[in-house]
Amino acid sequence: MDVVSFRTPGLGDQTYLLTHEGKGVLVDPQRDIDRFLDAAAERDVELRFVLETHLHNDYVSGAEQAALRTGAELVLPAAAAPAYRHVPAYHLEDLDGGDGLTLRPIHTPGHTPEHTSYLVLLDGEPAALFSGGSLLVASAGRPDLLGPERARSLARLQHGSLRRLAALPPGVGLYPTHGEGSFCTVTGAGRLTSSIGAERAGNPMLAIDDPDELADALLAAPMPIPAFYRYMGRANTLGVPPMPPVRVPELDAAPQGAQVVDIRPRRSQARGMLPGSIGIELDDDFGSWTGWLLPYQEPITLVAEPDQDVAEAVTQLAQIGIDTVRGVVRDLGEAATQTYELLTLDAFVRRLAQPDAQVLDVRMPAERREARLEGAVERFLPDLVTQGIPAELTPERPVLVACASGRRASIAAGLLARAGHRPVVLADAGVAEAAAALGRPRAA
Incomplete structure (x- = not known):
């Protein structure tokens, strides 16, 4: 067995590709699925399952499209009940991957009500756990993303879920989806992966025995919730179209009514931006900040350096469901009068x-x-x-x-x-x- 991880640092998330005897299992893929499918092809792996641990709050899923592209079985928590065809994962009802590979769903509500973790067994022995937004490295998934009315109830459920996972054998590898940099974590998560034994020894959330005390800790100082999160659950429930091409047309000027986002380095922005534009220099978290600060799904025009590649910017926006980039302006001429x-x-x-x-x-x-x-x-x-x-x-x-x-x-x-x-x-x-x-x- 091998586990390949794919980090998306701007969202603080990881996708995983498990490979075993020529078979593959893809876990919590983001919308830009080509990087995952290419990795499977390079390893000559047939994708057997695409797993989702929960209906994601922080990004648009690529799970349905990955399953359609490859013929893999799409597996979601039974209680998620999305509007597209899938295999429901029921608590402790094993999925047979063949050649000694078994996937055991474990209902772990807390981050969301339907949340399900997946225990990987090889020849009947526990080997790895994909914990999604339940047990994280040195942390836990936050329970308040679905609103304050349900937060305490979900926080108490998270207590039982963490205990259930911590009872697994100490040598089981821990592979959470949410990690450092994610707004889906209660506190700043540590390393990207871990083991059950290491978390038993060092995760502060596992040191709290009482459900109400854990709820107090989980809800004591909640981080802000990015504005675009409110749109992710609905998108992932109804289904998401394939990711559009990342190429955008070159424009001489920003069209009327478009949100203008300047992705150049801050030193270029300081010398002059288009009036009314917002400067978000291109980095790992460009998509998150754009989705948080701009009206969701309004038309966007990018401003870039003459030699700057805009594909990464378009990809990051598509990961959170924003497909409205209409073009890029590279020559500002005399119009760049907004300075700092x-x-x-x-x-x-x-x-x-x-x-x-x-x-x-x-x-x-x-x-x-x-x-x-x-x-x-x-x-x-x-x-x-x-x-x-x-x-x-x-x-x-x-x-x-x-x-x-x-x-x-x-x-x-x-x-x-x-x-x-x-x-x-x-x-x-x-x-x-x-x-x-x-x-x-x-x-x-």
Whole structure:
């Protein structure tokens, strides 16, 4: 048996391809399925099953299309009841993969009500566990994504699910779908994979014996929920069309009514963007931030460098169901009049020390426990879209913007600039470094 993992860092998720005696099992595939099917073909593997652990909240699934392309059996939790043809996975009703390979569904509600993990047995011996959003490395799947009304009930169910999985033999490999960087985890998950024994020894969620105490811990400080999550469950229930081609036409100018997203490096953006555009430089989490900050499924025009490949941007958007990229503009000409300023840490700290400095911190609330800047206006980046620019910030003076690394601050700069402010961004450092340089870090 071999397990190949495919990391999607911008979403904090992993897809797995299990291979055994020429047969393959694909687990929780994302929409861009070619990378998984190509890997199976390279290994001369016939795909036998495509498994889904739950109806995903954070991305559009490629499971149905992978099964249709390959003839594999599509398996979903019995209680998921999607609108397309599939094999329902019932608790402890084994699926025979042939040649000594058995898949045992284990109902593990908590992250979602229907959530099902899959235990892999080789010749009757437990070997690996695909735990989806149940037991994670040093963490657990969050129970509040379906709304606060059901969160505590699901959190209590998660207690039983974690215990059920922790009772498996210690040598069983643990392969969760959600990991570091995912907003589907309760806390920052650790390594990508683990074992049952290692989690018994070190997972803090398994150290809590009482269901209500675990529910308190799971719900104590929930992370924000990305805005596009609300659309994923419905898409994955009704079925998703194949991923469209990633090629987009070259445009001379952005069409009227399109959301303009500048994917160039922040230093290019700072020198000039199209008025009204938002700057989200292309990186692993480009799709997540775009889906969170822009109206879902509205037409999008990308702005890119002359030699920049836009295929990755289009792919990341398609992973969360956004198929509305209409084209790319590469020559801005004289129209790039929306600007902002980038500063090094030393220069930023000097500006902070000025008595009339106004400061905006766009980190998540949980991040503020590490350090704060005295007098800063604190707004998580997406709140600048949903709630507007804070009234405390005046356009008459520059706004010093910081986050943890400069990425979110540069995105905020575009939002501020199009609202008539003069943003000044801490480009390559964060609030913690700035507070330390001032000599007055302050914990929450």
